[in-house]
Amino acid sequence: MSEPRWVSWARRLVLGFLALFTLLPLYAMLASALKPLRDVQGDWHWIPTRLTVEPFVEIWSTIPLADYFVNSLIVSGAATVLSVTIAIFAAYAVSRFEFRGRNLFSVTVLSTQMFPGILFLLPLFLIFVNIGNSTGVVLYGSRLGLVITYLTFSLPFAIWMLAGYFASIPKELDEAAKVDGCGPLGALLRIVVPASTPGIVAVAIYAFMTAWGEVLFASVMTDSDTRTLAVGLQEYSTQVDVYWNQVMAASLVVSVPVVAGFLLLQRYLVAGLTAGAVK
Amino acid sequence: MTTLTEPAPEVAPDPGPPSRTRLRRRLRGVPLPYLLLLPAVALELLIHLVPMLVGVGMSFLKLTQFFIRDWSAAPGAGLDNYRFVLDFDTAAGRALLASFWVTVRYTAASVALAWLLGTAGAVLMQREFRGRGWLRTLFLVPYALPMYAAVITWAFMFQRDTGMVNSVLGDTLGLVGTGGDAPFWLIGDNSFWALVVVSVWRNWPFAFLIIMAGLQNIPRDLYEAAAIDGAGWWRQFRSVTQPMLRPVNQVLFLVLFLWTFNDFNTPYVLFGESPPKEASLISLHIYQSSFKTWNFGLGSAMSVLLLLFLLLVTAGYLAVSSRRRTVV
Numbered sequence: 001m002s003e004p005r006w007v008s009w010a011r012r013l014v015l016g017f018l019a020l021f022t023l024l025p026l027y028a029m030l031a032s033a034l035k036p037l038r039d040v041q042g043d044w045h046w047i048p049t050r051l052t053v054e055p056f057v058e059i060w061s062t063i064p065l066a067d068y069f070v071n072s073l074i075v076s077g078a079a080t081v082l083s084v085t086i087a088i089f090a091a092y093a094v095s096r097f098e099f100r101g102r103n104l105f106s107v108t109v110l111s112t113q114m115f116p117g118i119l120f121l122l123p124l125f126l127i128f129v130n131i132g133n134s135t136g137v138v139l140y141g142s143r144l145g146l147v148i149t150y151l152t153f154s155l156p157f158a159i160w161m162l163a164g165y166f167a168s169i170p171k172e173l174d175e176a177a178k179v180d181g182c183g184p185l186g187a188l189l190r191i192v193v194p195a196s197t198p199g200i201v202a203v204a205i206y207a208f209m210t211a212w213g214e215v216l217f218a219s220v221m222t223d224s225d226t227r228t229l230a231v232g233l234q235e236y237s238t239q240v241d242v243y244w245n246q247v248m249a250a251s252l253v254v255s256v257p258v259v260a261g262f263l264l265l266q267r268y269l270v271a272g273l274t275a276g277a278v279k
Numbered sequence: 280m281t282t283l284t285e286p287a288p289e290v291a292p293d294p295g296p297p298s299r300t301r302l303r304r305r306l307r308g309v310p311l312p313y314l315l316l317l318p319a320v321a322l323e324l325l326i327h328l329v330p331m332l333v334g335v336g337m338s339f340l341k342l343t344q345f346f347i348r349d350w351s352a353a354p355g356a357g358l359d360n361y362r363f364v365l366d367f368d369t370a371a372g373r374a375l376l377a378s379f380w381v382t383v384r385y386t387a388a389s390v391a392l393a394w395l396l397g398t399a400g401a402v403l404m405q406r407e408f409r410g411r412g413w414l415r416t417l418f419l420v421p422y423a424l425p426m427y428a429a430v431i432t433w434a435f436m437f438q439r440d441t442g443m444v445n446s447v448l449g450d451t452l453g454l455v456g457t458g459g460d461a462p463f464w465l466i467g468d469n470s471f472w473a474l475v476v477v478s479v480w481r482n483w484p485f486a487f488l489i490i491m492a493g494l495q496n497i498p499r500d501l502y503e504a505a506a507i508d509g510a511g512w513w514r515q516f517r518s519v520t521q522p523m524l525r526p527v528n529q530v531l532f533l534v535l536f537l538w539t540f541n542d543f544n545t546p547y548v549l550f551g552e553s554p555p556k557e558a559s560l561i562s563l564h565i566y567q568s569s570f571k572t573w574n575f576g577l578g579s580a581m582s583v584l585l586l587l588f589l590l591l592v593t594a595g596y597l598a599v600s601s602r603r604r605t606v607v
Contacts, residue, residue: 003512007403011403040441043440099312118585130349213425213544229425230427247435251431254428263419
């Protein structure tokens, strides 16, 4: 397709703007993480005059960042494993079988994704507090409680995405397995799951990312022992001076694992994400 | 984990306490799809259905801080909670209405801009050029970044005296005052636009991603046929690209609308616990009214109203867009 000259100019202009817009915060984060405190407290300077890695050392002692890291890891990991495992079976049922209630189930799963988190937060908070009072099972403030609240968004998402992914795997494959003597469950575990490993990994990464970045539930459902990074990071700003260099260093440290995972697996992720949306 | 594994009763019809082999024989009678769905359905009931019923129930109770530990003792309120938050002559009603309008404006601005940037980026990146792969990867980074890390960085950039934004706009471009005249971004009228900018920064890559995928599904020969008919670049964009993207855009708009309208994270991290009223989105307003004054009945009533509003808009949108699809 030949294109007029204005389009190639528009391309440079628009993509240049978008690149700049995207980069500026990333640059601000990196550059400020390498500055001493007094340099982030003065006027903004593009090029750090004094480079230091001290913020990366200090972040661990200013607040209990390592504890928050572990909490985030456990909660996000558990929510991911739980939702993906359960979703594999449900998605297989939805993508391979005709049965009564199939549509009802799909529509319910799809629609719970649109519900505001705040709608579940208040009742879950109340239920957790009351369960704690009447049975002694501590859910409010515990990691388990937080995992349960995270399932409210990660489970429907995983079911929806995996159903789309499984549907793209030819049914002839499972039928061939059945001819070879596999039951339907065997076909799922030996054929469909291995064939969709990229999709499952992508969904897992995405579920993990969402849990890792979650703020609303974490800010209500955690106490000082179970606080996640999303809430804990804000403690740098409650000091007398805001340690912006440390805030930026910590933001960088908590971002690198998920961004790296995302970029490594983006091809699968994009394929999976869009399979659901574009269909 | 005991709470997670409660059986869903309607799937296994046998009421008796069966032995292992009997259980297995019983389960053999249950169609496989239902067995596969069993854990998911049980969890869905536990995490979605029960909380929703409780939430609706809460909205009809006078659930103040005295009754949070034992909500069965809370007196009924009938429709009082709804009447109270919908009475626009009182402070509570006015605050709800104000935050509703802020949310509507925020959603409109943020979704429109994210869609515009996403479309422009995706369409202009259709053609191969040097550095295309790198640029695409860069554009995906905001989407991958943990949301609070990104928003905290923006909060730093919006600082009045030490931030990058005032440095660029004031010192470099001379568009705003400097020193004592420098504008505040995180309080007052500007805070609304600060919120929109952060939200667009975060959401446009998603639009970009989805539209890129939609573009890949447009058959090339449509463009060739259009070119033979003498259609120029813009005409091809209007007459081939846009109509072919319509189904993708319909889903995209809905998803962006729901995300943005329900957004809690952006204002909460950008401004802290108490955002300026110009940027107090509805989720944050409900959160504040519930956990600051500990009146969960009011909070629940507002959540239910929010849900009803979203259901209504979504149903209307789906009805209109599916009707249009059958006409075209």
